[in-house]
Amino acid sequence: MKDPTQPEVHPIFEPNTSTWQYIIADPATKDAAIIDSVLDFNISTSTITTTSADNLIDLAKRNDYRIVYILETHAHADHLTASKYIQQTLLRGGNPKPQICIGKRIEQVQRTFATKYHINEAEYVSIFDKLLEDGEHLPLGKLEIEVLHLPGHTPDHVGYVIGSNVFTGDSLFLPDVGSARCDFPGGDATALFKSMMRLLTLPPDCRLYSGHDYPPNQDGRTEPRAFATVAEQREKNKHVHDGVTLDEFVQWRTQRDATLGEPRLLHQALQFNIRAGQLPSASEHGHRFFHVPLKVPEEAWTWGIET
Template identity: 60%
Template sequence: MEPIIHTIFEKQTGTWQYIVACPNTRQAVIIDPVLNLSLSEFKITTTSADELLAVAETNNYTITRLLETHAHADHLTAAFYLQQRLLAQNKPKALISTGRRIRQVQETFAAKYAVPNAELEQAFDHLFDDDETFTIGDITAQVLHLPGHTPDHSGYKIGSNVFTGDSIFNPDVGSARCDFPNGDANALYNSMQKLLALPSHYKLYTGHDYPPADSGREPLPFVTVAEQLEGNKHVKKGTTKEEFVDWRRKRDASLNEPRLLHQALQVNIRGGRFPESSDGSQRTFLQVPFHIPQFR
């Protein structure tokens, strides 16, 4: 059985969000939902997340899981916000879920941002094992471990569709950076080859799209395995691992850090929760580390 798939593009961060539903039972999951963050206004809003809720409501879906492909460094997840909104509507609890290697990422960035362990232990309701299966109504989905961009990265195979996160981009964009802690260009090449070994008609739904300025095209949520093999500019058929790794490492060395890196990681390793307010208000504080000179 093939699922119903809704594709919702968040323009500010170039992120694809997905609602994937069983046509028989109307049970559904949401993949990689986004909170809207304005750095100029120091303000977080829920426009994008509320759009997801509206689609679910219009189609009479019961959201059973909120799936993260990895700890994103370019946007804040709306998973916890969505879970709380659904609970407030007396809906069943939607489980915030991701791959089990999120624990490694939590450990890395908890030390950097002084995040208490108590705020991490219950951040996710379920951590998937590699190749674990779960159900969306009458459909069986499978978790794929796809490391490289980050060590915790997972994809979700649902019918003949794979929601790849940042493990592969559309052909004229290519691939994602591998210079985050424990990222690995060798591992990313292997993950991309795992995806490219799937049947040629499978659809690979990407986590982002950044259409090149000269392409004249609109953002695309997916292309097929066959199209990726034919045209992915970084790993098309015939590209060797050595060629890819050499290019990827040189490219990554020239990149600036993502604009929302520090804010995103502090929220995303908490499963979408924010640090507790010290004064009980709606304000919260996220750390931005600086390297300062040693003064004598």
């Protein structure tokens, strides 16, 4: 007999960006939430497609779920969110409007990247339906979602507790992957360590569902895995297992981050995701644009300038 205090959890792996997407549902009422959806983007052709998002919608339909929330753990730098597309598709199908939700500190992230990419306030202010506080509770049928602020990877990062499950986003990865980088604006290795410790003080059998997995890896795993328990993480997480100190982690994470290149979809993802997946405004010719920085060697700065 199923435990009525526990949700149905559907992990859906998107291999191109190594992202775990989730549908979580109350089995009694069929109310459901989608966490960290992916919109497919081909960087070589700058083309958006919706196969991954449509698969989420189809899964919800097959199970007679009513999507009431579309939840983001943070403003992702490695994939485009499908939040707006899913919301509008459900509305066109005659369904009630699901709320697109994210942590309230998204406003800090929006201001930072709107300035960098010259995005008008009208395209991102109040674009999310609900900004969430640490400790806030959202009803999900007869169940409840608790919001955890988990900064470090990004300042806006939150996790979602549903029953004995936590959807941690990029605040903690599988034990053989470890932890996420902290070198984006507003990132902080000390804050990430404290966020991970908050997760690792939960009951030992609590399942921590990750935002990503990256098989194959050095331990030989060839299939993606969605979760590990708190007990497993405390014993085996290669960056924050029991006994690792704050100073040790911060020193290692800072040194490691200094060697990393930027994510492949960094600029496209950030511009898209601070808009909650709303398309950029069309130009007078009907085109939509991302700003992508041009890196020019210093010795060539006079190209095109007459002397």
